[in-house]
Amino acid sequence: MDPEVSAVRLTVWEAVHILSSSEDGGRIFCTLGSLKRYLGATENPALPEEQEEFVRIHFSTFLRCLVSKLSPDWLELLPDGQMEELWASFFLEGPADQAFLVLMESIEGAASPSFCLMKMAQLLARFLSVGRMAAVMEGQCRQQAGPAFPLLQETLLTKVVGLPDRLGNRLQRENLATFLPQNYFPLLGEEVLRVLQVVVDSLRARCTLMALPPSPSCPRWPGLLRLLPVSGPGESLRPRETEAPVCFPSEEVLGVLVPRLTVLTQGSCLWQRVCWCLVERVPDWAMEAVLKGFVEAAPGPEVLSRLLGNVVTKSKKAQFVMTRKLLFLQYSCTMPMLQSLLGYLAMDSQRRSLLMQALKELLETWGSSSAIRHVPLVQQRYVSKAILICLAHLGEAELRDSRDELLASLMEGVKSRLDSSLPPVRRLGMIVAEVASARIHPEGPPLKFQYEEDELTREMLALAMPRPAADGPSEAGPSFAPVSGETPDRETVDRSGPQTGPEGSDSELDSDDEFVPYDMSVDREQRSSKAPSYVRGCLEALTGSEDWERWEAALWALEGLIFRSPAATQEVSVELAKVLLHLEEKTAVVGFEGLRQRALVALTVTDPARVAEYLTTQFYALNYSLRQRMDILDVLTLAAQELSRPGRLGKAPQRGSPDPGSQPGGAVVPAWRAVVEERVRRKTRRFSKGSAGRAPAVGPNEFNSVAGYFFFPLLQHFDRPLVTFDLLGDDQLVLGRLAHTLGALMYLAVNTTVAVPMGKALLEFVWALRFHGDAYVRQGLLSAVSAVLLSVPAERLLADLLDELLEARSWLGDVAEKDPDKDCRLLAVKALLLLEKLRDKLLPLSSP
């Protein structure tokens, strides 16, 4: 055995022995002082071999021994805290990793709360504050990876990352501020940066020394590289027993790292390479968190590209995260994140193929009809935006190369989107189709859809605009972000805005005051004076007439005439309904649809039984367009609404009264009446002024007697497909409308005797269709259930519909939890709430 080696061992043994037995402060001080030689800090350090042996073999043991001695008495063996200082110096000056491990270990082992624990915690805080954590990491970087190392490293990493949790757990309320995650992780970030700085410096030194271009593979730093990712997904490493609040260290560490790295990598190739290496060696399980953090914190694609390099082409996992996970599986990225992610893919020729690939896959997902049905709208919007950004980044030539493929999936998608019964889905289809077709096939005829402009469309169209090549402010880093370029622009705009105004108002200023305008309310759209005066006349004009002015006038006059002469209308009601239902817009009449609908509603209200019967049979008849069928549904709903309106009778003619401009007679009557009433009021003396207010209008629900005509025929044939009309197949839009209409009719039938059988039939209808694939249909069904709950009296619900309700309840629960459509979930929850309310209403009845 080597005598020197054993000398070290002997010294350590002796020291340990003295420490454990002696109570003499001076002796202990001497012993410790002699051991300090091995740490190389004193004026006559031990031989390097001895130092190395001490550090490798004896240091941890010795530290443990020191920890075990820690007590108030022991520390007071020497005055002025000398002992404590000396004691601490071993931890702060010795090899950082071992010191750290022993500290953590003893903190966990110490009884809590105790003097010992607090001392150790304070020491750890000091350890952190003097930057020893960097030494821990640096030590890991320098060491040659031996066979035993990975395990030790794992332990070390676990401890480093779990520190806030562990200490929080041990110290409970006495926790120090340094150990709180919000303070600790930024500190960790700073330390990582310091280590990186050291690495870069050493690399730079080496490069200058060897006059070689810096090669990224030279430094050995697996330990450090792994620290970074470990500090990412803190949760995965957090020990099970901890109860610390959930925190996201990755955000905090990267929040410090990324801005600094952004600045550092700006001019330095070396830093960039270090950064790339760092990211490339992130282990797979941590890749997602790290990349997401980078994407989130980076201010733009340029920075992201500088920080990440070509990691997506080198690491499968990174590629998966960047091109699939963040695009398809998650949809939580904000728009700037998505912009920088896709911009990053577009910035390098090696990565551009990935962008193309991503676009193809995005389009495929976007167009898949099953995705349209089952994916939440938010995600569909996200995918659509991603497509637009991709298109903005891709060049003409690239798009041309795979035009056929792109067009095929685009067209497929547009078709299935336009088929959808949800307007937002259709709108997305239109916007993306317009933009994408213009980009993919610029020579072809442009697609143009009609959709309303709103916030979303404007945002999406803005995304489709190609971004300027480099944006200065984001390049400059977060330290200073001047937006000077923008402000003057806005000012000039502001100034030029009002300038157009004064031109008008200026001339107005000296405008002669004598030009006071007269009342111009008579100036309205002119209508032909040839309007028929009887309902039959209208009927003739609408059927046989070739005189389009008369036809138009008849259409305008019809509603008023129907209300004015109900008896005459009833004679021809069905005939008129037939004419109106088949009426085509032969001239460009403004508001044709509305006029026709109002006339039909008026007709149905005037003669509900016959017209409703006619309309409902026509709903399932052969030769109608979907438009006509949906009109039927609308008319039935509106008419039912009108019929069930309380106090309808008193006010009915008011709607029909023609405007005074076209028919002077109509306007005169109310004026005349008002004048007479006023005169009577003035000349009449009243002795009491009680009950001046008018009682609320009351009357029987007129819908009561006819609700059946409206409702039941609509339920009869929905499962029997015709050649031209297949409710359960392609025509799901009409089915959705039908479900909504039935729900509305049910709701309007409140307080009628027929409500109970209606509710029963409706619940059966709902039950048969409850798993329909179309969200719009399901929405209709859910609102129908709510309508049943609202309209059928509670006692009857329990007596007659109990089974159906129980079944519906479990279904509603399912929908409320699992349905992909947000509105469906909402409606289901509402229906469930109604059920709850129903139960609450019944319970007090039964309990006493």
Next chain:
Amino acid sequence: MAAPPLPPPDPQFVLRGAQSAVHTLHFCEGAQGQGRPLLLSGSLRGLVHIWSLQTRRVVATLDGHGGQCVTWLQTLPQGPQLLSQGRDLKLCVWDLAEGRNAVVDSVLLESVGFCRGSVLAGGLQRWLLAVPGRGSDEVQILEMPSKTSVCSLKPEAQARLGMPMCLQLWQADSSPRPLLLAGYEDGSVALWDVSSRKVCSRVSCHTEPVMGLDFDSQEARGVSGSAEKALAVWSLDEQQALQVRGTHVLTNPGIADVKIRPDRKILATAGWDHRVRVFHWRTMKPLAVLAFHSATVHCVAFADDGLLATGSGDQRISVWSLYPCT
């Protein structure tokens, strides 16, 4: 709180007795400075009525167009001479002096369209007359009373302006060159330099044929109405270029005639929707809608004292006094 708007005005009086639709109106100063001017009206049946605004009766009836509609009436400043254009393809010159009413001359027209002529009274006894010409898109300029054809203004073949629909001859104060504003069937208004026979400028201000225009030569601004639902205001800059200044959307389509009051304060339009609309000329602020007539209003005319006369298919002429001249 703004005061409630004034109720719509009523006509000052109504002239009945034309016995057919009134298609053109013209005020002329009464002979020998009689208090009130005379009003001339041309009817569908080819009669020209001369109304006294004092007695509100017909003073004289002229029958010179063989029962065909009279589309345009104009008096000449020198001597009481009246021009009447009819759809019998004749333009008659009447002598009304001292109670006479005889046709002293007539010009044969070659266009069957509705285009009204225009007159530019130059020297003492000589005046220019613009009427639609032989070719469907031509305007003929005659020197009267010699009836010599000065020139015929024919747009370039590829311009496809269609027929001229309304004409206005005028002369800028600064230059002696006569200019002609013509509204065409395709909805554009063109400015012709008559002496060089060139179109100086053209502006498309309507999508339908221009039915009437009037020009305010002091402000170099004009207004035109067409079969569509809008009035267009255009202006002429120093380079003789027409520019559309703005359009004013109306409630109902169809403007048969537009006139600016001689004091250039207001303008009136004759609408196919039976209404006369009055606007403030400078700002184009709508001032009034006169809903008196029960048929298409064919013509409006302003007297020098600000009186407004409107003639309509309901055979009535209504006379209004709005925003009196100061």
